[in-house]
Amino acid sequence: MKPKVILRNCQEYDPDQITGIISEGLEDLGVQPQGRTLVKPNTVIAHPRYFPHAFTRPEFLDGLLTALKQHGEEMSELVVGERCGITIPTRYAFHGAGYYPVLRRHRARAVYFDEEPQVEVQLESPPALRSFIYVPRPIVEYNFLVNAPKFKAHPWTKVTFALKNYIGIQDDKHRLIDHDYMLEAKIVDLQQVISPGFIAIDGIIGGQKTMLTPTPFPLGLVVMGVNPVATDVVCTHVVGLDPRDVEHIRLASERGLGPLSLDEIEIVGDLTLEQAQARAQGFELTLDRVEEIFNGPRSNVTTYAGPPPDPDRCDYCWGGCPGALFEAMQIIQAMQPGVYHEVRPLHVLFGDCRGKRVEAAPDERVLVMGDCTMFEGDICGREVNISSLYVPRERKDPRRAKSGDLLAKILKFIRLLVRHSGKQVFRVSGCPVSVAEFVLSIATLGRTKNPYLDGEIFVRFTYFYIIFNVVRFFRVTLGGLFRR
Numbered sequence: 022m023k024p025k026v027i028l029r030n031c032q033e034y035d036p037d038q039i040t041g042i043i044s045e046g047l048e049d050l051g052v053q054p055q056g057r058t059l060v061k062p063n064t065v066i067a068h069p070r071y072f073p074h075a076f077t078r079p080e081f082l083d084g085l086l087t088a089l090k091q092h093g094e095e096m097s098e099l100v101v102g103e104r105c106g107i108t109i110p111t112r113y114a115f116h117g118a119g120y121y122p123v124l125r126r127h128r129a130r131a132v133y134f135d136e137e138p139q140v141e142v143q144l145e146s147p148p149a150l151r152s153f154i155y156v157p158r159p160i161v162e163y164n165f166l167v168n169a170p171k172f173k174a175h176p177w178t179k180v181t182f183a184l185k186n187y188i189g190i191q192d193d194k195h196r197l198i199d200h201d202y203m204l205e206a207k208i209v210d211l212q213q214v215i216s217p218g219f220i221a222i223d224g225i226i227g228g229q230k231t232m233l234t235p236t237p238f239p240l241g242l243v244v245m246g247v248n249p250v251a252t253d254v255v256c257t258h259v260v261g262l263d264p265r266d267v268e269h270i271r272l273a274s275e276r277g278l279g280p281l282s283l284d285e286i287e288i289v290g291d292l293t294l295e296q297a298q299a300r301a302q303g304f305e306l307t308l309d310r311v312e313e314i315f316n317g318p319r320s321n322v323t324t325y326a327g328p329p330p331d332p333d334r335c336d337y338c339w340g341g342c343p344g345a346l347f348e349a350m351q352i353i354q355a356m357q358p359g360v361y362h363e364v365r366p367l368h369v370l371f372g373d374c375r376g377k378r379v380e381a382a383p384d385e386r387v388l389v390m391g392d393c394t395m396f397e398g399d400i401c402g403r404e405v406n407i408s409s410l411y412v413p414r415e416r417k418d419p420r421r422a423k424s425g426d427l428l429a430k431i432l433k434f435i436r437l438l439v440r441h442s443g444k445q446v447f448r449v450s451g452c453p454v455s456v457a458e459f460v461l462s463i464a465t466l467g468r469t470k471n472p473y474l475d476g477e478i479f480v481r482f483t484y485f486y487i488i489f490n491v492v493r494f495f496r497v498t499l500g501g502l503f504r505r
Contacts, residue, residue, distance in 0.1 A: 024248035024279060025050060026255040028290040028297050031225050032241040039084025039243065040091075043221055046245035047092045049289065052219045055095035056164030059132070060085065063171040063186050063223075065106040066233050067117035070477065071355040074228050074237045077171045079119040081223040085169055086127045102132035102159055104189050104196070106233070107352070108427040108457040110489035111135050113482055132159050135192045136493045141420075142214050148276060149210045150203060155195040155419055156214050168217040168249065172224030172240060172256065174306045175232045177344040178205055179267050182256045183220045183249035187211040193425025193455075198417060201453055202329045204340025205269035212249065212278055220246045222256065229305040233456075234351040238304050242297060250279025251286045258283065259297045260304045311343040311371070320361045322350070322467075325379060327372035330393050330411050341453035342371050342391040349459035357470040364467035370394050370407075381445070386466045389448040390459070401445065410450055427457060427473075427486065434461045 027049060029042045047053070062077035082101065089099060101124060105114035111133040115121060124131055137157035146152040170186035178185055185208055188196060199207040224242035228235025242259070246252035250273045254264045264270045264281050274281040288294055311324040324346070329338040337343070346369060353360045366385040370377075374396045381387050383401050393411040398404075423429070434449075441447045447466065449458055464471035472478060 023285055023287040024251035025246065025287045025289060026252050027245040028255070028288060028292040028294065029243045029245070030241055030292050031243045032239075034078055034080035034225055036080050036083040036087065039081055040087040042243050043085055043088035043245065044091055046221065046243075047088060047219065050219070050245065050247055052092075052247060053095060054089050054093045054165050054167065054218065057098045057162065058089065058093065058096050058100070058165040058167065059159060059163040060089070060099070060101045060129075060167040060169055061186065061189065062101065062103055062169045063173075063181070063189065064103045064111070064114045064118050064120075065189065066109065067105070067114045068478070069117065069119070072117070072234060074226060074235050075171070075173070075233055076114070076118045077169050077223045078225070079123050081225065082120060082169065083123045083126070085167070085221055086123065086129055089167065090127065096165075098130070099127070100130045100132045100159070100163070102134055102157075104134035104157070104192055106189075106456070107348075107460075108193055108425055108430060108455065109482070110485045112489055113485040116481065116485065133489070134159070134190060136489060136496055138497050139192060139195065144210055144213050149213065150199050150206055150414065151210070151419070153419070154210060154214070155422075156190050157192065160190050160215055163215075165218040166215050168220045170222050171228060172222050172242065172244070173228035173232055173235050174230055174260075174304070176230070176307045176309075176347055177339050178208070178269060179262065179306055179308050180253075180257060180260065181232055182222060182253045183217065183246075184208055184212065184253050184269055184273055187214075190214065194422040195419060197425065197451075197453060197455060198419055198422060199414065201341040202331065202335050202338040203414075206272060208269040209272045209276060209278075212273060217247065217249055220244075220249060220252050222252070224256075227301075227304065230307040231348065231351050233348050234355050236305065238301075240297075240300055240304075242292070242300070248279045250274050250281070254279070254281060254283065254286060255288060255294065258294060260301050260306065261298065262306070308339075310337060311346060311369075314347055321364050321366045322361070323366070323368045325368070325370045325374045325377045327374040327377065327395070329372050330409075330413075332373070338372060338393075338453070342451075345453055345456045345459050346390070348456050349463055352456070352460060352472055353463060353469050356472055356475055360469050364463065364469050367463070367467050370396055383445070385445075387446045388462060388466065389446060390454045390462075392450055392452040405446060407446075407448070411452065425455065426490075430455065430457050431461065434458065434465070438465070
């Protein structure tokens, strides 16, 4: 049978209307939630002022939970689980997204994947990058997964729909493993952990260009399905993309997870694909190399991007450090709109930059970002040799992954500041360097606003950060000792 994808018209964030649409979608797809049911939204970052369009909206979640309860006679539990991005406690993101009133109204429990013990799950390797992967325990304990992503563009993977939303099931220290030029293969590996029982995509207001600070685009769509590949294929066609040009969708199809051709998908609903495509006319995607984004008169940041360690496979690390720089600048721009030309001049190197000429003035800092970055040449009359610190993928052991805690990143950055005191060249290790570390580097060396110290963020962020660490200590650290 052809997998079915439903396109429904929904112009407003009206929970009652969303409930009706999703309820009809569940019936049409013949889906009934059962057992321990986990809803996974996209809450990568959320703030009502600075990041209002990056996450699955609370009204959408409200309508979805109501519909699930109406059809959930066989449900024993209903929870909403997520791990947000850029080293922010998920509790803080849920607050910024406005989820807590919704959860209380439905008596649904929140599960924060960054506060849960991580368990090892075996993968079929090859073709997976590794023979196992770590995910939070609730992911493997729940019986029925509801995937509720936001309809967005993505600067590293072109788009983020159902398949890409799985990145949010890992905590920081495991999420960054293989989050490099093989990111799209990792996305497909994660599909082996748990299959969605139902997919409902919030496309009422879509997000253009970036994932953290997207430009809103009124699409008026709710997209539903069960097969994530088929659902993503329809969504890519809505925005005028060939799904074969989105690597994680193509790879997922090649592994037998779903069809790439529209001829093999049944599209139903009160909108045709052509009508949805007409609505999406002008929807902007972003897949530009950092040199195209930064280098030029509009920016005081100059970038130099060489190939990653496997140049035969690709000549640019789309899922790694270059994209993290762009997202970090977008975060700061949300609070300092003129940051691109107000930042102190910086020169940023990625990958194999041997042979490139870095034309930095004596008072301009040079940032060497990432383990694989290499450079040999003259900078301000001084010979500089930067060697690679890259550890091959097969030698990286996820069992020894270190914490991605923000305090640890801040302490690491302070040590780097002391070590590089008085030096022009500043090196930050990591594969990849996280968005949080880019934010710290730009804010300190470029003398821009630091989002972590923003008046609207600092106090409440600190409050949730303390709770996160206390809970994690008891659930993960002490719990792990008892389990031993």
